[in-house]
Ligand SMILES: NC(=O)C1=CN([C@@H]2O[C@H](COP(=O)(O)OP(=O)(O)OC[C@H]3O[C@@H](n4cnc5c(N)ncnc54)[C@H](O)[C@@H]3O)[C@@H](O)[C@H]2O)C=CC1
C-alpha cells in the first residue's frame with residue numbers, strides 16, 4: 001500500500017494495538033477527536049468523524065481506511081451511538097467513496113450478535129466442548145443499542161459496497177486485552193483478541209482482496225463460539241494466540 005492509511009480512533013485501545021506493531025509498515029494518517037498522547041507515527045488530524053468537512057479533508061489521497069472511532073461502550077445511550085457510531089460511520093464511508101478509497105475495514109463488534117447468547121445456551125457456549133458456532137453469515141442479533149449501531153455500520157458497509165464498489169471488511173472484534181486474556185471471565189476468554197492478533201488481522205484487511213466480508217476478530221482460542229475460518233480463507237488471518245494457554 002503506497003498511499004496513506006487513514007486510521008480513525010487512533011488514540012484508543014484498538015488503535016494503539018495496531019500502531020504498536022504496524023507503525024512502520026504504512027504511511028499513516030491518524031484521526032481522533034483527542035490530540036495524540038505521544039509522538040504520533042504519522043500525520044495527525046484532530047477532529048470529529050461527524051464533521052464532514054474535516055473528514056473529507058483527511059480522506060484526501062488515502063488508499064485505505066481502518067475505521068475504529070466511535071463509542072465502544074456496550075451500555076452507551078442511543079444519542080451517543082446514533083451520533084458517533086451510525087452517523088459518524090456514514091460520514092467516513094461516504095467520504096471514502098467520494099475520495100476513491102478502495103479498501104475499508106470497519107470495527108464492528110461481538111455485540112452485533114450478542115443476543116445469540118440466550119439463557120439456554122449460556123454458559124455452555126463459552127466452553128471448549130460446546131458445538132455452537134457463529135460464522136458471520138447469521139443475521140445480526142444485537143443485545144443492546146451499541147450492538148444495533150454496529151449492525152447498522154455493517155449495513156452501511158454493505159450499501160457502500162453494493163452501490164459504490166468499496167471493498168469492506170467488517171471485523172466483529174471480540175474482547176481485546178493486552179498481554180493476557182480477561183481473568184475470571186469465560187465469555188471474554190472465548191472471544192479474546194490479543195494485541196498481536198489484532199494488529200495482524202487489520203493488516204490482513206489492508207492487504208487482502210475482497211468484496212464485502214463479515215469476519216470475527218478473535219484469537220485462536222480453544223474456547224470459541226465465533227468461527228475464524230472466513231477470516232483465514234478470505235483475509236489470510238493466521239492468529240498466534242489462544243486464551244487456553246493462560247491458566248492463571
Ligand atoms: N476494545 C474492544 O475490545 C472492542 C472494540 N470494538 C470497537 O473498536 C473501536 C475502537 O474501540 P476501542 O479502541 O476499544 O475504544 P476507545 O474508546 O479506546 O477508542 C475509541 C477512540 O475513538 C475516538 N472517538 C470516539 N468518538 C469519536 C468521534 N466522534 N470522532 C473522532 N474520534 C472519536 C476516541 O477519542 C478514542 O480515542 C470501536 O468502534 C469499538 O466499538 C469492538 C469490539 C471490541
Ligand SMILES: O=C1O[C@H](COP(=O)(O)O)[C@@H](O)[C@H](O)[C@H]1O
Pocket residue numbers: 071072073074108109110111173174175176187188
Ligand atoms: O464491543 C465491545 O466488546 C468488548 C467485549 O464486550 P464485553 O461485554 O465482554 O465487555 C468490550 O470490552 C468493548 O468495550 C466493546 O467496545
